[in-house]
Amino acid sequence: MLENYELSPGEKKFIGWHLVFGILALSIGSLFGPLQAFEHAGLDLYPYLQPLFKSYYQGLTLHGVLNALVFTTFFITGFLTLTVTYGLTRPLRYPKLNAVGFWMMVVGLVTTAVPLLMDEASVLYTFYPPMQAHWSFYLGLTLVVVGSWVEGWGFYYTYYAWRQENKGVRTPFISFSSLITMVMWQIATLGIAAEILTMLLPWSLGWIDGADPQLARTYFWFTGHPLVYFWLLPAYISWYGMLPKQAGGKLFSDSLARLAFWLFLLLSVPLGFHHQFVDPGVPAGWKFLHAILTYSVFLPSMLTAFTVVASLEYAGRQRGGKGLLGWIRALPWDDPSVTAQLLAAILFVFGGIGGLTNASYNVNLVIHNTAWVPGHFHLTVASAVTMSFMGISYWLIPYLTGKKLWKPKWAVIQSWIWFVGMIIFSNAMHVVGLLGAPRRTPLGLAPYIPEEWNGHLLRVGIGGAIMFVGMYLYVFIVAKTAFAKHAEPATVEIPVAEAMHDPQETPDWLDRWVPWLIGTVALILVAYGPQLIDQIANISLTSPGFKVW
Amino acid sequence: MAGHKDSEHEEFHPKGTIVVLLIFVLTLIILWGSVYVILLSRGVTV
Amino acid sequence: MKRFLLYGFYTLLIVVVGGAFAFKVFQPVQVLPRIRLAPGFALIDQAGERLTNEDLRGQFTLYNFGYTRCGSACDLSNQSMREMQDKLDELALGDIPVTLVTISFDPEYDTPERLQAYAESVGADPARWRFATIADPSLLKYVIGGGFETYYEAQDDGSFAFDPAFVLVDGWGIIRGEYRYQTMASDAERIMRHLEVLADEAINSKGSASVAYEAAHYFLCYAP
Amino acid sequence: MTTKQSMHIDPYEKNWIRLSIGLLVMFAAAVAVAGFALGIQVPTSEQRVDPKTVAEVGPWANPGLRELSPGKYEAYVLAQTWQFMPREMTVPAGSEITFYITSKDVQHGFKLQDTNLNVQIVPGQVSKLTITIDEPGEYTYICTEYCGLAHAAMFGKLIVE
Structure with a gap:
């Protein structure tokens, strides 16, 4: 039934606009990547950018906000619009509602970008108070988040309408997982909403004199870690629900894929204290509890590893791969979309290992706030997620525009370039972090650098330069495709993987929302409630704002 | 229909997957363990 | 039957988890942390009598540290002690006595007579507030610096650099409160509130009620 | 079904x-x-202070390393833009040092290189952690949280003799 369904031109255009804004943000945000990497390697180019860009930190803030917050949110809401409607084979129930959400995000983006570009909000993407940005920065972020909520509500209405028409039918996997992603996001962002609306916004407007930096951190990391899963889950949707088809196989286990997504909903939120292991205002016992909960959310990722690799093995064997590992060679490495996602998954293995290290309570002391951390999250958000999104866009943009991808061979090369650059960069960052190099620091200016860091810092610069080439090759290919005047028309079939077992045979409890939602809320209350109440009851709004950049 | 799919499934044993994942687990233990050893070597923090 | 058991199990689970949660949120019982053991010592007080940590078992003791030639540097600390001494009767402590002890870190100068005179000058009630010291300076350093973890150091001009800290010890000789620096509330206010919390635990944590107090320790329901 | x-x-x-x-x-x-x-x-919750006054009264008005008793030290460290007070401390090898660290302005980080001492410094909170260092040498402590333009220049030295 899926093959016959086609999105309307209006819907394609709507999704396309998400990508336009997302990739635009990515291409601006990525400009600053090599500047930071070169700075680490001893070549500071920021003085030459005066007065356009004032400082390393303005660049770093733009890099973080535009890449990690804006690009992801726009791309994801766009991609989920596709997976929800295409999976359910029905148009959006209230397209105008989704349009409202989208334009709220755009207005939010502009509202955020203005103070960022004017150097009025160089607070990095974590915007820890009492460092105080211009109020429009907080307002803009709020609009982006609320806009994404509104789009999510549009998905729920669509799902509800579909459910009325299809009683007793299992929700198609790609739609099912998209809805879970959105629900998780909406629960998770309550933290940041509370932080901005009850504290930072009134404080930056001068309505209250002080902020409580510790409570703000707790609010922020309530959202901050599930934010990572909001980035990651759309990539998982593609890895589970689409990649097997692209590789010529089937989804190995539909029911475990669904279970993994439920576990992500259940466990993504109540573990934020693992970002606050070294915070002075959180009791150690709660930190340990969240460390254990973080371990448990590693489990669905282990499930994912098995199911995805097994699906790929099946695909490889269908394509004639022989022997224990011969199926890997047999995968369609000439398909840019597949290559990008396979390389993304390989890098993600190391991201996962680093992540488990970060989450390991006292082990975190070794690498907390060191260059290890950006090394780690460049393997997750900038590899697993970004490369998967690049891979997705290699079929999505032809699908939306009806134009063939410009030089697929170059797109394959692009993935490899990014992959190689990322390996050099992230490995160097991890090593230099273990040696003690701090994150968020223009190390070229630091007076305390020991000799032994220099070789690794040089590798950071080299890796950054290679990634820069990879990134703009991507932007070039995508732009060349989208804006081609005389492109060959493309007939793209949206890759949706069949499961080896009929999804209709999966247990009923894997398609019921209420128990899982109750469980999710209950677990959040247990893991966060007491500490949040403690911190809110003892709130002390004593910190005035500082502009220190 | 269902029976047909089952039989198709029986033929496929993801042995290669196990190999790939065991390599992953080994890497995980080695890398994680090395940071853990650094932690222990640096002494007590109360 | 099996289904019934399952529901019973769920209900029990909800009651336990919900109960623990409500306990932490509403904190019907609050306690003070058990920080570590207070040091042992044998001092000589202003009346020339021995004062050991064993003598202070079974009662609450609040320590501060100073010396008689202190001048205005000790005023704030002494005022707080005086305020607490005068308000002890108003606190709900049951029958548990409270002793205030000021340990002098200037034994060379602070003889019992001088301590006596100083005690009178700051309005100390000898039944409640005792001044004491040890003749051996290195022993004194181990008690105050090592045990109570409070800093003092002789200066060249004969004065002392020191921290006007308070340490609260319970009837078992366990340190339950350290007041080293100005927190959000005034020291005297906090200490008096803490004395009541301590008394509440000492009086009520008997039999089955002790479970609630242990739970309060476990769930870190510490009085602010 | x-x-x-x-x-x-x-x-x-x-x-x-x-x-x-x-x-x-x-x-x-x-x-x-x-x-x-x-x-x-890892650090656990300590007392809360008022960041507006913490540098004026109490131990952080005069930050530094102090000997409590032989081999036992406490170090009050005040973090501010863009320096640690004190910038240098000296202890004998084998000493046990309890750090009390707070900030009078924005958030900072405190990492004593080559040890497990690594804390976030949050204004209004006191980060307390105790370590023992046996190996003599010069240990750099650096600011690990972005705290403004000269963040990279914020560091100090603990000399273990």
């Missing part, structure tokens, strides 16, 4: 799940042993 519902799990995958759980339990046990048996702990 007439179709048979079952949670089909491939035997290979079942074993993988078992292995994953076992692995995570092992790691958790290792972490717990290091934390609760060997005493390598």
